[in-house]
Amino acid sequence: MLKHSKYICLGMASMALSFTACKLPTPITRTENSTVPASFNNSQDSTNTARVKWKEYFTDPYLVALIDTALKNNQELNIMTQEIAISKNEIRARKGEYLPFVGVRAGAGVDKTARYTNIGAMEENTEIEPGKKMPDPLPDYLVAAYASWEIDVWHKLHNAKKAAVARFLSSVEGRNFAITNMVAEIADSYYELLALDNQLAIINQNIDIQTNALKIVKMQKDAARVTELAVRRFEAQVLSTQSMQYGIQQKITETENRLNFLLGRYPQHVDRNDQTFTATATPDIHSGLPSQLLANRPDIRAAEQDLAAAKLDVKVAKARFYPSLGISASIGYQAFNPSFLLKTPESILYSLAGELVAPLVNRNAIKATYYTASAKQVQAVYNYERTILNAYVEVANQLAKINNLSKSYDLKSQQVDALTQSITISNDLFRSARADYMEVLLTQKDALESKFELVETKKEQMNAVVNVYRALGGGWN
Numbered sequence: 298m299l300k301h302s303k304y305i306c307l308g309m310a311s312m313a314l315s316f317t318a319c320k321l322p323t324p325i326t327r328t329e330n331s332t333v334p335a336s337f338n339n340s341q342d343s344t345n346t347a348r349v350k351w352k353e354y355f356t357d358p359y360l361v362a363l364i365d366t367a368l369k370n371n372q373e374l375n376i377m378t379q380e381i382a383i384s385k386n387e388i389r390a391r392k393g394e395y396l397p398f399v400g401v402r403a404g405a406g407v408d409k410t411a412r413y414t415n416i417g418a419m420e421e422n423t424e425i426e427p428g429k430k431m432p433d434p435l436p437d438y439l440v441a442a443y444a445s446w447e448i449d450v451w452h453k454l455h456n457a458k459k460a461a462v463a464r465f466l467s468s469v470e471g472r473n474f475a476i477t478n479m480v481a482e483i484a485d486s487y488y489e490l491l492a493l494d495n496q497l498a499i500i501n502q503n504i505d506i507q508t509n510a511l512k513i514v515k516m517q518k519d520a521a522r523v524t525e526l527a528v529r530r531f532e533a534q535v536l537s538t539q540s541m542q543y544g545i546q547q548k549i550t551e552t553e554n555r556l557n558f559l560l561g562r563y564p565q566h567v568d569r570n571d572q573t574f575t576a577t578a579t580p581d582i583h584s585g586l587p588s589q590l591l592a593n594r595p596d597i598r599a600a601e602q603d604l605a606a607a608k609l610d611v612k613v614a615k616a617r618f619y620p621s622l623g624i625s626a627s628i629g630y631q632a633f634n635p636s637f638l639l640k641t642p643e644s645i646l647y648s649l650a651g652e653l654v655a656p657l658v659n660r661n662a663i664k665a666t667y668y669t670a671s672a673k674q675v676q677a678v679y680n681y682e683r684t685i686l687n688a689y690v691e692v693a694n695q696l697a698k699i700n701n702l703s704k705s706y707d708l709k710s711q712q713v714d715a716l717t718q719s720i721t722i723s724n725d726l727f728r729s730a731r732a733d734y735m736e737v738l739l740t741q742k743d744a745l746e747s748k749f750e751l752v753e754t755k756k757e758q759m760n761a762v763v764n765v766y767r768a769l770g771g772g773w774n
Contacts, residue, residue, distance in 0.1 A: 321618055322664055324611065325671040329604060329678045333587040333689055337696060345585030347593040347769035351480050354580065354766055359569045360487050363560060364480055370561030371479060377472040384465035391461040395454035397446040402439065402629070409434035438638050441629020441646065448624065453616035456609045463606035470599035473773040477595060481767035483559055485760050487569065490552045492756035494571035497545045499748045500538060507535045507741060510724060514734060517727075527734040534738055538745070575755055579703070579762050584696055584769065590688045593770025597688055600681040607670070607677035614670040617663045620655030688768065695765035702758040709751045716744035 346354070352361055368374065410417040410433075420431045449455055511531040517523040553567045591597055628647040632638045656663055723740040726732035766772060 321615070322667060324615075324667070325675055327675045327678045329681050331591060331681070331685060333590065333685060336586060337584045337693060340584065341586075342583060343586055343589070344583040345589050345593065345769060346580075346583045346766060347585070347589070347771035348774075349771060350774055351766075351772050354771065355484060357487075357570065357577075360484060363487060363556065363567070364483050366560045366562075367479060367483055368476070371559060372561055374472065374475060374479065377468070377475055381465070381468045381472060384461070384468040387461045388458065388465055391454070391458035395447070395449045395458065397444050399442065399444045402441050402443055402627075404437075404439045406437045407434050408437060432633055436633045437631070438633070438635055439629065439631045440638065441627050441631070443625070443627035443629075445623065445625045448622040450622055451616035451619045453613050453621075456612045456616070460606040460609035460613065463602045463609065467599045467602035467606065470595040470602060473595035474599060477767050477770070477772040479559060480772040481763050483556065484763040486552055486556045486559070487567075488574075488756055488759040488763070490549065490556070490567065490569060491571045491574040492752050493545055493549045493552060494569070495574050495752045496749055497542065497549070498571075499745065499752065500541050500545065503741065503745050503748075504535065504538050504542075506720065507531065507538055510737060510741065511535055513724070513728065522730065523734060530734065530738060534741065575752070577755075577759065579699070579758060582696070582699060582762070582765055584692060584765075587689055587692075590685065590692070590770060594684075594688050595770065595773055597681075597684050597770075600677070600684040604674075604677040604681045607674040610670040611667070611674050614663075614667040617666065618656065618660070620653050623652045623654070625650050625652070688770075691768035692765065695761050695768050698761040699758070699765060702754060702761055706751070706754045706758055709747065709754050713744070713747045713751050716740065716747050720744050 351364065355361055355364070410420060412418070412421065420433070420435070423431045425431055447454065511528070514523060514527050514531045518525065518528050550564075554564045556567050557564050591601075626647070626649045628645070630638050630644045631646050632640065632644045637644055719740050723732055723737045727734060727737050
């Protein structure tokens with residue numbers, strides 16, 4: 298009988314499939330393009346800096362300690378860790394959908410049937426045993442196990458589980474990408490802090506130089522060699538430079554607090570070594586091949602997993618047009634008296650049923666889900682391609698920036714040396730009345746600006762070193 302029912306179900310499935318398959322809507326499809334240029338700047342060197350661990354890439358022990366602390370305490374990373382746990386639970390839920398559901402049922406009740414009804418009249422004339430009538434009211438006791446199982450004929454449930462796995466892997470890569478960005482942000486802020494310390498030291502040095510120049514001008518004025526105007530101009534320059542101190546100190550406070558926030562702690566002093574900032578050597582950068590970005594960049598791998606999940610979602614949505622086959626069964630004991638409950642085989646009950654359900658009329662909701670899944674798959678393709686393109690552009694920009702900043706830093710160093718010497722020269726000429734006070738003021742101003750620009754260029758140089766490491770996909774391993 299069961300075998301015959303199986304053939305009937307398969308026959309019905311074939312008929313339903315024939316009816317639905319011929320009316321499936323046309324999907325929107327697009328194939329992803331992961332082709333990238335063959336090289337960066339015509340280099341065929343496959344050595345890639347992204348493979349270097351961040352503890353080896355950043356050699357400053359203070360910076361390493363900051364990053365270590367952030368990896369343990371950063372709230373955003375901890376939030377993303379919970380997102381991964383949520384994605385893992387989604388896999389468990391999807392896996393459970395294609396496994397049989399088994400449960401236990403127990404119950405007790407009482408039933409009083411009206412005497413003047415067909416059932417009531419039958420029970421009145423029915424004897425449970427010879428000479429013993431049916432109890433009235435009739436108790437009912439039940440203990441049974443039941444099961445239901447949807448046969449995943451079209452792999453709808455399995456594909457849904459695979460999509461959940463892909464999204465779990467995407468969440469893992471998302472956290473890796475967040476680690477990459479956080480490491481880069483901490484390094485950027487740290488180098489900015491060192492640059493501000495150096496600028497503050499430059500200001501203090503210039504205040505000393507300008508204060509000494511002011512004393513000289515006052516002596517010149519007492520000797521009637523300059524006017525009160527020169528004294529006031531030098532005083533204004535000293536006051537202007539002194540006021541710059543507080544702007545730099547405010548930036549230092551904000552940068553320290555930004556670092557402390559990334560480290561998951563309240564504002565406090567950030568340990569650092571600002572004495573070696575200008576002498577910090579930039580590491581050798583090996584960009585490798587552009588194709589390595591697909592393996593090294595967590596955001597590209599996350600986009601790839603999102604694309605895989607979107608493709609599986611399309612298959613799941615398509616399977617909803619096909620008939621679903623379900624099997625339900627139960628077995629247990631039922632009796633009106635607990636003493637008869639386990640009496641075999643009289644009290645045994647069991648059932649077995651198969652159900653075939655196919656959508657035939659008003660499938661608009663299923664079509665809408667299918668079209669939405671198709672559109673999201675195309676959207677995921679565009680996002681994947683955009684992520685690859687963005688990664689390549691980021692690397693190309695940072696490589697060019699490192700090269701140009703290196704040349705710019707050398708020239709600005711020469712400029713600072715020349716203007717530093719010109720301060721001494723202008724002061725000597727002013728003392729001997731061979732230069733006016735405006736030349737001294739302009740020389741000091743130009744020297745201060747050039748030193749600031751040199752520190753700023755060094756900071757940009759170190760930021761480019763950090764950003765190219767991030768762009769290549771380093772920092773998360």
